[in-house]
Amino acid sequence: MTFLAFVFLLALLPAGSARHLPKAAISSPVFGPREVQAVLGGSATVKCFYPPTPMNKHDRKYWCRLQGSRCVTVVSSDYVAPAYQGRISLVDHPEAENFQIHISALGRGDTGTFQCGVGVNGRGLSHTVTVSIVEEPREAAELFYVKLRSTWTVSCSFGKETASMRKYLCKKEKGGCRNIVDSRLDIDPDFQGRVLLTYEEPPGTFSVTVTQMDWEDTGLYYCGAGEYGKGNNSRELDVFVYEDKNFPQLKTKVTGKTGGSATFECLFNPLKSSTKFWRKLRKQGGYETIIDSTGFVKYNYEGRVAMFENPQNKTVTVILNQLQAKDEGFYWCMSDELKEQQSSTELKVVEGKPALTGDKKVEAEAGSQLDLTCSYPCQYYSYEKYWCKWSPTGCSMLPGQQPGVPGPAASCNTTNRTMVLSFDPLAEDDEGWYWCGVKRNGAFGETMAVRLVVSAGSDAKHSPELLEVDSSRESGAVPPGGAHGGAEVRKGAVPESSDERRGSNTLALVLGPLAGLILIVVTAFAIVKYRQLKRSDLVSVGSYRTNISMSDFESVRDFSASNSAKETQETPVGGDEFIATTDTQESAADTTKAKRSSKEDAELAYSSFLVTSDSIAQGSSGGDSAVPDVSPPQDRVSPWLYLEDHNLGKQHCSSLPQFAVA
Secondary structure, X not given: OHHHHHHHHHHHOOHHHOOOOOHHHOOOOOEOOOEEEEEOOOOEEEEEEOOOOHHHHHOOEEEEEEEOOEEEEEEEOOEEXXXXXXXXXXXXXXXXXXXXXXXOOOOHHHOEEEEEEEOOOOOOOEEEEEEEEEXXXXXXXXXEEEEOOOOEEEEEEOOHHHOOOOEEEEEEEOOEEEEEEEOOOOEOHHHOOOEEEEEEOOOOEEXXXXXXXXXXXXXXXXXXXXXXXXXXXXXXXXXXXXXXXXXXXXXXXXXXXXXXXXXXXXXXXXXXXXXXXXXXXXXXXXXXXXXXXXXXXOHHHOOOEEEEEEOOOOEEEEEEOOOOHHHOEEEEEEEOOOHHHOXXXXXXXXXXXXXXXXXXXXXXXXXXXXXXXXXXOHHHOOOEEEEEEEEOOEEEEOOOOOOOOOOOEEEEEOOOOEEEEEEOOOOHHHOEEEEEEEEEOOEEEEEEEEEEEEEOOHHHHOOHHHHHHHHHHHXXXXXXXXXXXXXXXXXXXXXXOHHXXXXXXXXXXXXXXXXXXXXXXXHHHHHHHHHHHHHOEEEEEOOEEEEEOHHHHHHHHHHHHHOOXXXXXXXXXXXXXXXXXXXXXXXXXXXXXXXXXXXXXXXXXXXXXXXXXXXXXXXXXXXXXXXXXXXXXXXXXXXXXXXXXXXXXXXXXXXXXXXXXX
């Protein structure tokens, strides 16, 4: 009843959808040829595939003939029917995931319907095969047992005479053979981006690779040269898709944001057996290699793409950074040996803000301290974070800085969710590409690439020779040749180098503005002094220079004419009032001593001037003058008056002692 219901449902399906075989229609993962034709008296070999599980590898395999509702065993792993003794055998190949039945001395009685299976007869793990005995059998279809989501590769050759003819792969359907791919770049929409036709040697040979095999890809195919159905240049291919629970399910489509990154997985087992390539399909046909496991990186992808091997699960992770709209397309993981392990992934680039953010290009000077920052969102808080330095062969992880160890160090600030890579000091060889990224359970996640450009420091502009000479002079060492003087050094020196001329130019640029500033200050000071001299005459007295108004000399002569007999001193009382007193030698000295201020030196100079003036006045009288000698003794200081201005807080001369004027 179940079978009848299934047939009824198939009858209700549209004709266009009948080609897509549903998963439910695959009742058994054991697969073999649908029909076997053999020559009478000859031999035949039947190959049956089974899922490579540990149980299936060690379980019983059998070949039986259907008789009504029963299936009578002809041969099994440990049994041979009496009628077939000596001419039938069953050999298991667990590593190849199949077993083979070989029959010889075929007769008419060998025609019939048989089953090859695993386990107990009739329990479901079996495949039905029709055997017919003919005089001239046609070529049997080549069997392909393909895992779900894996890759199928077939190579076809039809001779040198077909080298210039159209090559194709088509799938058998009612009414004809649907073209899948051909050498004219005509590709079926259902296979777009996951099928590739390439030419091989010798001429007339080509191969077809189909990735991401799905349930509906099961069926009969034909590869050929020319047109299908015309000539004998075709070959029948019987493909069966089954599910292996242990086979890793790789992503068939990856989506990334503009400026962000995308992660691709490639499966290679064994991992080290061949060169691995990561290529992008061209729209006009063929492909271009982006990166491979030997260290090749396409020039416009440097710093953007890296390949990481994971020996534990036999996979290779490829990460593409700084995504652009033109990066969209189909990318293939390829190998020069393991063609059946090739895979393809479609990349879609959408607008949006990447999760990891930061400066994509940083410029700094050698010798400085630098921090590269990379901020991440809350969703990555529990992820493993890392910084690595990119190279064509991968991205070397940078360990966290140990105490006291110089060089770059990675740290994570959990407060503002920022990863920091520190350089202290920054060296010129630190220039390059650096990636920050996140990982979870060993799987690579999103990344961000930063380009670091390092410029030479100021001390790096000097040549090593100049640096050595400078250091020797600072330490007091004698320059080469034993010369101490600058002239002697220059005499035996080699012609001035470009670095030395550059150093001289730098010195001139520094001293020029400084000399100009000094000239401006001197000029301003000269102008101020000139204005002061305009208001007074400069008089030299001994070793002092002071500014004295000429009116002071006039008041001296007037005062000397009116009072030449007595020395008088006036003391300010308040306002314009003065008290005139006559002091003795001691009181005058005490008064002078008490009245000295912070300008004591200037007052002493002025006192010396008065004494000199008195001597000049007496000398002008001829020595016999009746004018008494008023010059003080040597131990006496001439009394003189001063005025203290309480408002200005300054002291200046108000009146002078009497002088005899000739």
